[in-house]
Amino acid sequence: MAQTTIDTDRLAQFDAACHGDLIQPGDSDYDDARAVWNGMIDKRPALIVRCAGVADVMAAVEFARDNDLLLAVRGGGHNVAGTAVCDGGLVIDLSAMTGVRVDPEARTAWVQAGATWADLDHETQAFGLATPGGVVSDTGVAGLTLGGGIGHLRCKYGLSCDNLRSVELVTAAGEYLTASADEHPELFWGLRGGGGNFGVVTGFTFELHPVGPEVATCLVVYPGEQLGECLQAYRDYVRAAPADVSTLAFAGVIPDEELFAGDERDAFKIAFLGCHAGAVDAGTRALEPLREFATPMADVSGVMPYAEFQQLLDEDYPDGLRYYWKSLYLDGLSDAAINRIQYWAEAAPSPLSTVDVWQLGGAIADRDGRESAFAGRHAPYLLGVEANWEAPAADGANVEWVRDCLDDMRQFSDGSVYLNFPGFLEEGDAMLQTTFGPAYERLVALKDEYDPTNLFSRNQNIAPSG
Numbered sequence: 400m401a402q403t404t405i406d407t408d409r410l411a412q413f414d415a416a417c418h419g420d421l422i423q424p425g426d427s428d429y430d431d432a433r434a435v436w437n438g439m440i441d442k443r444p445a446l447i448v449r450c451a452g453v454a455d456v457m458a459a460v461e462f463a464r465d466n467d468l469l470l471a472v473r474g475g476g477h478n479v480a481g482t483a484v485c486d487g488g489l490v491i492d493l494s495a496m497t498g499v500r501v502d503p504e505a506r507t508a509w510v511q512a513g514a515t516w517a518d519l520d521h522e523t524q525a526f527g528l529a530t531p532g533g534v535v536s537d538t539g540v541a542g543l544t545l546g547g548g549i550g551h552l553r554c555k556y557g558l559s560c561d562n563l564r565s566v567e568l569v570t571a572a573g574e575y576l577t578a579s580a581d582e583h584p585e586l587f588w589g590l591r592g593g594g595g596n597f598g599v600v601t602g603f604t605f606e607l608h609p610v611g612p613e614v615a616t617c618l619v620v621y622p623g624e625q626l627g628e629c630l631q632a633y634r635d636y637v638r639a640a641p642a643d644v645s646t647l648a649f650a651g652v653i654p655d656e657e658l659f660a661g662d663e664r665d666a667f668k669i670a671f672l673g674c675h676a677g678a679v680d681a682g683t684r685a686l687e688p689l690r691e692f693a694t695p696m697a698d699v700s701g702v703m704p705y706a707e708f709q710q711l712l713d714e715d716y717p718d719g720l721r722y723y724w725k726s727l728y729l730d731g732l733s734d735a736a737i738n739r740i741q742y743w744a745e746a747a748p749s750p751l752s753t754v755d756v757w758q759l760g761g762a763i764a765d766r767d768g769r770e771s772a773f774a775g776r777h778a779p780y781l782l783g784v785e786a787n788w789e790a791p792a793a794d795g796a797n798v799e800w801v802r803d804c805l806d807d808m809r810q811f812s813d814g815s816v817y818l819n820f821p822g823f824l825e826e827g828d829a830m831l832q833t834t835f836g837p838a839y840e841r842l843v844a845l846k847d848e849y850d851p852t853n854l855f856s857r858n859q860n861i862a863p864s865g
Contacts, residue, residue: 475539554761592773615682623667646673
């Protein structure tokens with residue numbers, strides 16, 4: 400695309416107003432600064448502002464608005480849809496803003512929006528505390544939380560967004576404000592599950608819970624030909640599992656060189672992963688049935704530090720691999736649904752891809768659905784379809800596989816999706832209206848109030864009515 404031209408005098412004034420770095424095409428660090436986790440994303444911004452603090456964010460929002468620039472916001476840069484960068488516009492890069500401050504007596508943590516879950520876990524686990532995060536520690540706190548936040552503590556303590564006490568952000572008008580149950584409560588409602596539609600979040604305050612430092616965990620892998628009986632047993636297990644347990648199943652080749660050799664490495668498999676948020680002895684007993692569905696190919700279940708468990712999948716999702724993920728909330732896990740899960744998992748064009756089934760319910764379902772904008776509390780399971788591959792030449796086959804799988808699996812769903820596994824941005828409008836249902840118009844009203852010109856559009860976008 401044509402290079403965006405920015406007035407040099409205005410740019411010089413902006414540079415003088417910022418304490419952080421301004422990075423442009425031709426700078427030695429430009430390519431590193433524009434790169435994000437998903438190797439499919441190759442955007443070339445006109446300007447990247449690596450903010451040092453809130454003042455830089457306010458200046459950057461004003462500069463983008465006044466110069467009519469497309470605006471993207473980067474936290475951890477881990478969003479699979481590539482929302483953190485844009486072509487020809489301005490990127491507000493928060494990656495230098497990684498501060499975490501824990502109050503162990505109040506059991507709260509204040510977190511800057513550039514922090515990852517590894518940053519947050521490192522500080523909270525020093526006090527034997529945690530808040531629900533994701534399942535990959537490299538993920539940014541901001542993006543995951545604004546989209547809901549489904550992680551290893553979900554059934555006991557709910558979503559990441561359920562544990563928010565307040566959110567600090569800069570609006571499209573350049574106003575810095577705090578949203579909480581007492582201040583701007585309607586905005587606080589929308590920020591919990593409504594994505595990055597309403598401003599640039601610069602900080603969060605989370606409620607913390609006693610977790611760890613060690614937890615009972617499960618990771619067991621079974622032969623793929625036993626997927627049907629294993630998922631049927633898993634369905635029964637989930638119905639009776641204590642709330643301390645949060646688990647997921649994933650089906651695919653799972654070519655782990657440390658666990659498998661020879662023919663086993665390339666064989667189709669079904670695995671179960673999870674942890675128990677309470678006492679270790681009780682957790683070991685509660686997870687035991689997951690290890691007895693059939694004869695395992697591998698079983699590395701055991702007791703480990705919670706922070707280490709949070710990092711268990713990091714190596715499976717490296718920077719620069721190509722990713723395309725979509726999702727559906729499932730009405731249940733019927734035998735028919737299990738059959739189709741097996742079909743699509745076996746049909747994956749890449750050995751790195753999986754079809755995942757996430758246990759939901761528990762504390763997620765216990766919350767009043769009107770309390771936040773998050774739209775998935777009704778579902779007992781989330782289906783995640785993850786295409787992960789290396790070669791650009793395989794893009795078409797992998798994207799097609801995910802889309803075909805989702806089209807088929809909609810027969811077991813109301814069509815609503817998890818915002819953090821969204822596909823591409825351009826696929827979003829009808830998907831969002833289906834997902835949010837009657838709450839969609841409430842989100843539009845918030846967008847009209849806080850971002851009527853849709854300055855913040857590089858997200859799972861709620862378009863303003865105008």
